[in-house]
Amino acid sequence: MCLAIPGKILKIKGQIAKVDFNGIQKEINITMVNAKIGDYIMVHAGFAIEKMDLDRVKDIQNYLNT
Amino acid sequence: MKTEIKKLLKSIQIKAQKIGRPLRLMELCGTHSQTIAQNGIKSLMPDNIRLVSGPGCPVCVTAQKDIDIMVGLALAGIPVAVYGDAVQVPGNLMSLEEAGRKGAEVYIVYDITEAVKIAQKKPQLVFFGLGFETTTGMTAWAIKQGLMVYSAHKLFPPAMKALLANKKIKVDGFIDPGHVSVIIGVDVYCQFPIPQVVAGFEGKDVLIAIEKLLTQILNKERKVENAYQRLVKKEGNLKAQKLIQEVFKVADADWRGLGKIKKSGLKIRSKYQQQDAEVVHKKLIQKIKKEIKIKPSACQCGLVLQGLVEAKQCPLFGRSCTPDNPQGACMVSVEGSCNVEFRYVQNNK
Amino acid sequence: MSRITNKLRSLLLEKMEKNKTIELEAGAGGKKSNDLISQIKKNLMFQSRWKNTDDDGATFTIGKEHLTFTADAFIVDPLFFPGGDIGKIAICGTINDLSVMGARPIGIALSLVIEEGFPEKDLQKIIQSIGKISKATGVPIVTGDTKVTEKGKIDKLEITTAGVGIAKKIIQNNGARVGDVVVASGNLGEHAVALLAKRFNYQSKIKSDCRPLILELQAVGKYLTSCKDPTRGGSAAVLNEIAEKSKIKILLEEERLPFAKEVVALSELLGIDKFSFPSEGRFVATTPQKYASKVIKILQKYNSEAKIIGTVQKGKGVYLKTSLGGTKIIDVPQGKLIPRIC
Numbered sequence: 001m002c003l004a005i006p007g008k009i010l011k012i013k014g015q016i017a018k019v020d021f022n023g024i025q026k027e028i029n030i031t032m033v034n035a036k037i038g039d040y041i042m043v044h045a046g047f048a049i050e051k052m053d054l055d056r057v058k059d060i061q062n063y064l065n066t
Numbered sequence: 067m068k069t070e071i072k073k074l075l076k077s078i079q080i081k082a083q084k085i086g087r088p089l090r091l092m093e094l095c096g097t098h099s100q101t102i103a104q105n106g107i108k109s110l111m112p113d114n115i116r117l118v119s120g121p122g123c124p125v126c127v128t129a130q131k132d133i134d135i136m137v138g139l140a141l142a143g144i145p146v147a148v149y150g151d152a153v154q155v156p157g158n159l160m161s162l163e164e165a166g167r168k169g170a171e172v173y174i175v176y177d178i179t180e181a182v183k184i185a186q187k188k189p190q191l192v193f194f195g196l197g198f199e200t201t202t203g204m205t206a207w208a209i210k211q212g213l214m215v216y217s218a219h220k221l222f223p224p225a226m227k228a229l230l231a232n233k234k235i236k237v238d239g240f241i242d243p244g245h246v247s248v249i250i251g252v253d254v255y256c257q258f259p260i261p262q263v264v265a266g267f268e269g270k271d272v273l274i275a276i277e278k279l280l281t282q283i284l285n286k287e288r289k290v291e292n293a294y295q296r297l298v299k300k301e302g303n304l305k306a307q308k309l310i311q312e313v314f315k316v317a318d319a320d321w322r323g324l325g326k327i328k329k330s331g332l333k334i335r336s337k338y339q340q341q342d343a344e345v346v347h348k349k350l351i352q353k354i355k356k357e358i359k360i361k362p363s364a365c366q367c368g369l370v371l372q373g374l375v376e377a378k379q380c381p382l383f384g385r386s387c388t389p390d391n392p393q394g395a396c397m398v399s400v401e402g403s404c405n406v407e408f409r410y411v412q413n414n415k
Numbered sequence: 416m417s418r419i420t421n422k423l424r425s426l427l428l429e430k431m432e433k434n435k436t437i438e439l440e441a442g443a444g445g446k447k448s449n450d451l452i453s454q455i456k457k458n459l460m461f462q463s464r465w466k467n468t469d470d471d472g473a474t475f476t477i478g479k480e481h482l483t484f485t486a487d488a489f490i491v492d493p494l495f496f497p498g499g500d501i502g503k504i505a506i507c508g509t510i511n512d513l514s515v516m517g518a519r520p521i522g523i524a525l526s527l528v529i530e531e532g533f534p535e536k537d538l539q540k541i542i543q544s545i546g547k548i549s550k551a552t553g554v555p556i557v558t559g560d561t562k563v564t565e566k567g568k569i570d571k572l573e574i575t576t577a578g579v580g581i582a583k584k585i586i587q588n589n590g591a592r593v594g595d596v597v598v599a600s601g602n603l604g605e606h607a608v609a610l611l612a613k614r615f616n617y618q619s620k621i622k623s624d625c626r627p628l629i630l631e632l633q634a635v636g637k638y639l640t641s642c643k644d645p646t647r648g649g650s651a652a653v654l655n656e657i658a659e660k661s662k663i664k665i666l667l668e669e670e671r672l673p674f675a676k677e678v679v680a681l682s683e684l685l686g687i688d689k690f691s692f693p694s695e696g697r698f699v700a701t702t703p704q705k706y707a708s709k710v711i712k713i714l715q716k717y718n719s720e721a722k723i724i725g726t727v728q729k730g731k732g733v734y735l736k737t738s739l740g741g742t743k744i745i746d747v748p749q750g751k752l753i754p755r756i757c
Contacts, residue, residue, distance in 0.1 A: 003097055003686045003755065004200070004245050004267075021684060023677035025618040029179060032203050032306040042248065042297055043684075045149070046177025047204045050248045050303055056296035071739055106741020150686075150753035167436065176615055176685065176754045269739045390446055409746050 004044040006052055009037050019043060074273050075110060081280035082112040090116045090236055091279055092373060094226065095243035096123030096399065097267055103406055105269035115276070118373040119403045121225050121324060122243055124197040125151045126371055126395040126402055129320035130360070132218040133157035136194050138354030139216070139347060140170035147173040147181040148194040155395050158361045162194075178208045185213050192343045198222045199249040202332060203306040206313035209334065209341045216343040217334055220319055222246045223254050224330035228321075230258060235372055239279035241265050241272065244294050249310075251302030255290045266294040313338055322395060323368025367394035370403050377407035384408060443647065446747055468587050469660070471512035471643075472578075481585050483518035485509060486577035494537065494571060497609045498622030501574055502541035504695050506548045506556075507627050508646065509578035514632040515642045515698050516587075518580030523549070525559035526575040531566040541572070552627045554578075590640040591661035591701040595727040598710060599673040599699050600631060601718035603650050604692030607752075608681050611692075615685065615754065621677045626696035631717040635702075635710045642700035648748050650699055651690035654733045655747045657701065664730030667745065669738045671724050686755030691748035701727055 007019035012030070019028045019041065028041070030048045035041050040052035082089070093099055099119045102108060108117055121127050134157040140146045146162065153163045153174055166172035171188075175181045178193065185191040195205040195215040202219045209215055222243060229235055239261040247255075247264045255262050261282035265275035274293050282289065292298055310332070319331025334342040344351060364382050369375035377383055377396065387393035389405050396404040441451040465484075467473040472485030487508045491501040506523060513520040525545065529538065549556055605624040612619050628644065636642075641661060643653035658665045674682075674689055682689035702710045707723060714721035733745040 003100075003683070005680070005683050022680035023619055023621070023675075024612065024680045024684065026616060026684075029204070029207070031207055032303060032309065034305070042245070044200055044245060045204060046179055047207070049200060049203070049245060049306065050297050050299075053296050068738075075740070104743055105737045105739045106735075106743040107739065109741045110739065149755070151755045153753065167438070174753060269737065269741075273739065390450075409744055 004042045004049060006040050006042050009035055009039050009041060012037055017041075017048070019048075071270060071273070074270070074277055078115075078273065078277050078280060079112050081277070081284055082115050085280065085283055086114070088114045088116065089238045089280075089283065090118055090373070091239045091241065091276060092118045092120045092229075092237045093241040093272070094120035094122040094222075095241070095246065096126070096402075097245070098241055098243070098265065098272060099123070099403070099406075101267050101269060101272050105272070107269065107272055110273075111276075117276075118237070119371075120229065120240075120373065121321070121371045122198070122222070122246075123371075123395070123399055123402060124201070124220065125155055125399055126367065127220065127225070127321045127323065128152065128155065128196050128218055128395070129322050130158055131320060131355070132194075132196070132216070133161070134159060134358045135351055135354055136192075136216060137162055137165045137170075138358060139192055139343070139350065140165045140172055141168065142350060142354075143170075144347070145171035145173065145184070145188045145191045146194060147175050147184060147191055149196070150174045150176065151399065152194060152196060154392065154398050156392060156398075157358070159358050178204045178213070182208050182211050182213050190214070192216050192347075195219050198243070198246050199306075199310070200245040202310050202314065203249065203303075206309045209313050209338050210309075212341065214341050214343050214346065215334065217314070217332055218319075219314065219332040220321070221316070221330050221332065222250070223257075224327050225321065225324060226255075226258055228324050228327050228330075229372060230260065232372065234374060237373065238283055239263075241275045241279070242290070244271075244298065247292075247294065247298045247302070249303050249306045252290055252292050252298060252300050259288050261288055262290045264290070264292045264294050264298055266297065323371040325368075363393060365394035367396045367404070370396050377404040380404070443748065443752070448647070468585075468589070472516055472518075474516070474582070474585055479583070481518070481582045483513050483516050483580040483582050483585070484577070485512040485516075485580075486575065487512060489574045489576070490570070491610075492570070493610070493613060494541070496613055496623055498606075499625040499695075500541050500544055501572060502544040503548060503625050504623075505574040505576045506545045506554075507625050507695060509576040510548070510552060510554055510627045510629060511644045511696070511698070513578050513580035514628045515644050515700075516580070516582060517585050517632070517636045517639075517642070518582035519633065520552070520554045520578050520580040520629065522555055522557040522579050524577040525556050526577075527559070527561045528569055528573040528575075529561070529563045530569050530571050531563055533571055538572070541574075548627055552629050554627075554629075584637065586636060586639050586642045586700075587660075588641050588643060588657050589660035589662075591657050591663050591665075591727050592640055592703070593663055593727055593729050595640055595701040595703055596707045596723050597654070597665055597667065597699065597701055597725040597727065598707070598714065598721065599650075599724045600628070600697050600714050600721050602673045602675045602678070602720045603645060603694050603697055603699075604674060604678045604682075604689055606695040607649070607692035608678050611685060611687075611752070612681060617681065617684070619677050619681070621675065624694050624696045628696060628698055631714055632698070634713050635700075638702050638706040638710050639700045640702060642698055644694070644696075644698045646693045646695060649689075649691040649693050651688065651733070651745050652747050653699055654690075654745065657699075658731060658733050661701075661727075662731065664728045665725055665733045666728055666742075667725035667733070667735045669735055671722060673720060673722060673724055685752075687752050688748065690745050691752060699724070
C-alpha cells in the first residue's frame with residue numbers, strides 16, 4: 001500500500017513545511033520526521049514519513065552498474 | 067531500454083533458468099502491485115516466475131463489517147470522512163459512495179488534516195481510519211488534535227505470519243513493503259523463514275528485488291535484504307512509532323479473506339476514548355451490526371488476496387462482478403488483482 | 416434510535432428494489448458515460464439526412480461540402496481557474512469539437528443559465544472571455560438565450576454552446592490505419608492539473624491549456640486519418656475510442672509521452688492516472704507515416720511540445736511500452752477522478 005512521493009523542503013514553519021514536488025508545491029506536515037530546509041522527504045497522504053538519504057540514492061545506481 | 071535494465075533482466079533470466087522449477091514471488095504491498103502493472107513487469111518475467119499479489123492493499127483487506135459500520139453511521143446522520151480509496155468498496159448494504167447519494171454526509175479527503183478542518187465545523191465527524199503502519203501515524207496525530215476516528219487500522223507483520231501459517235499457500239519469496247518498512251524498520255521481518263527483499267517503488271526497484279530474491283533462492287538462503295536503504299532505516303521511524311504507540315493499542319482484528327488475526331489491529335487507547343467512535347457510538351454500532359445482515363456472496367476476494375485462487379477462477383468474475391459494478395474490494399481498486407485481470411482479459415479477447 | 420433503524424430498514428428495501436438513479440460517474444467520460452448515452456439514444460430518432468458517426472458532432476452534406484453541427488454543456492468548478500474560466504472553455508470547446516472534425520467553425524449559439532444572486536462582475540468577466548476568443552478566431556456568436564433561475568436550483572452558472580462549421584473533408588475517429596503514427600498537438604492534461612491543483616490546495620505554475628484549435632487543424636487536417644480532443648476522460652478515453660472505432664491497436668511509448676513534469680507529479684501525488692486528465696486545447700490524431708514529419712513540423716509552429724507519441728498497429732486496445740521494456744494497458748477511465756492514497 002501507500003503511494004508516497006519525494007519532495008524537497010522549501011520553507012518550514014513549525015510543523016508545516018512547504019514542499020516542492022517537481023514544480024507542484026504543497027504544505028506538508030513534518031511532525032514525524034527531523035528535517036530541515038533543503039532536505040528531500042517522502043510524503044504520504046499529506047505527511048512526511050521519512051527523510052531521503054541522498055547518499056543512498058546512489059546505491060541503487062551502483063547496484064545497477066555492477 | 068537502458069543497458070543497466072537489460073543487464074538486470076538478463077540476470078533474472080539466467081537465474082530463473084538455473085533454478086529451473088516454477089517460482090511464486092509475492093509482492094505483499096498493493097503499491098508494488100501497482101508498480102508492477104504500471105511498468106508491465108509481468109510481461110518481462112521468465113516463464114517459470116509468477117508474481118502474485120499479497121494482502122497488502124489496505125482497502126482490500128478491510129473487513130466488510132467495518133464498511134457496514136461506517137455506512138451505518140453515515141446513514142444515521144453522522145458526517146463521515148474517508149480516503150478516496152475506500153469510498154467505492156461495497157459493504158453488505160452499500161458503499162459509502164452510495165450512502166452519499168442517499169443523502170448521507172460523506173466527505174472524501176486526501177489528507178487527514180482536511181478531516182481535522184471539517185471537524186472544526188462539524189465536531190460529530192467520524193473519520194474512517196484505515197491502512198497499515200504508513201498511514202497510522204497521521205491518524206494518531208489527528209486524534210491528538212481532537213478528531214474522532216473509527217479505527218480499522220492494521221499491522222502488517224501479523225498478516226505475513228498468517229499467510230505463512232497457511233500451508234496451502236506456496237510462496238518462494240516476499241517483496242516486503244517499502245513504506246510500511248519506513249515506519250517499522252527491517253528487523254521485524256527476520257522472524258519469517260523465507261527469502262525477503264524490502265523494495266522501493268520504481269520499476270527498477272522491483273526488478274532489483276526480484277533479482278535479489280532469485281539470488282537468495284539459488285544460494286538456498288533465507289534472509290531479509292534492504293534494497294530501499296535510501297529511505298528505510300533498520301530501526302524504522304522512531305518518532306512515528308512513538309506517536310502510534312501513544313494513541314493506539316494492539317488488538318485482534320478482522321481481515322477480509324484472512325479472518326480474525328490475533329494482535330493484528332490497532333484500537334484507540336482509553337486515554338483518547340472521547341475521540342474513539344467505537345466508544346462514543348457504542349450503542350448505535352451495536353444496532354447497526356444487528357440491522358445489517360451479512361449478505362451471502364460467492365465473492366472470493368479473500369482467496370484471491372492470499373494468492374490461493376486466481377481472479378478469473380472466482381464464479382462472479384466478469385459476470386456479476388466488473389469494475390463498473392464491483393462485488394468485492396479486489397475489483398474496486400484500479401490495481402486490485404481482479405480489476406487488472408478483468409481489463410487484460412477484456413482487451414485480449 | 417428506532418428512527419434510525421427504520422431508516423436503515425427502508426434503505427435495505429429500496430436497495431432490493433434496485434431503483435436506478437443516474438450516478439455521477441455516468442458524466443465522467445468513461446464506460447458508464449457510454450452506457451448512459453446509448454440508453455438515451457434508444458428513445459431518440461437518429462435517421463435523417465444528418466450523419467452522426469459518433470464523432471463530436473453531426474454532418475449534413477450539401478454539394479461538395481459538409482455542414483457540421485455540435486453542442487456542448489459546461490459546468491466547471493471553480494468557474495475561474497489559472498489560464499481561463501468557464502466562458503473560455505465554453506467557446507473553445509465548441510470551436511474545437513468542430514475543428515477536430517475538420518470543419519471551419521462559422522457561428523456559435525450561446526445559452527446561459529444563471530443562478531439568482533450571481534455576481535454581475537463575474538458574469539461580465541466570463542462574457543468578456545467568450546468575446547475575446549470569438550474576436551481572435553473570427554467565429555461570431557450569432558444567437559443565444561439567457562435564463563435566470565431561483566437561488567439553489569443550479570450551481571452558479573451553466574453555459575451551453577452550439578456551433579456550426581463547414582468542412583471539405585470530415586475527419587472521423589474510425590480512420591486510423593495500421594502503419595500510421597499517433598501525434599499529440601502539445602503536452603496533455605494541463606487543464607486538469609490547473610483545476611485539481613486548485614481544488615486540493617497545491618500551488619503550481621501550470622495553467623489550463625484551454626485554447627481554440629482552429630489554425631493548426633486547418634493547417635494539418637488534410638493529413639490526418641483520425642483526430643480527437645482529449646477532454647472528458649483524457650487521452651486514455653479518446654485513444655481508446657480511436658482504436659476501437661478504427662479497429663486497430665495503439666502503442667504508445669513511455670519515453671515519448673507528452674506530459675509536463677508538473678502533470679506527472681500531480682498525477683503521482685493524487686494517485687490519478689495522468690492519461691485520464693482532460694485537456695481543453697489539445698488534440699491527438701493519427702497520420703500516415705509519410706506525412707508524420709511534415710505534420711509535426713507544422714504543429715510545432717503552434718506548440719513546441721507537439722510530437723509523435725506512438726504508432727498504430729494490428730490488434731485492439733491502447734498499450735504503453737514502458738521504459739523498462741514491458742507493456743501496460745491504457746484503459747478507458749472507469750469513473751470520476753478520485754484521489755487515492757494507496
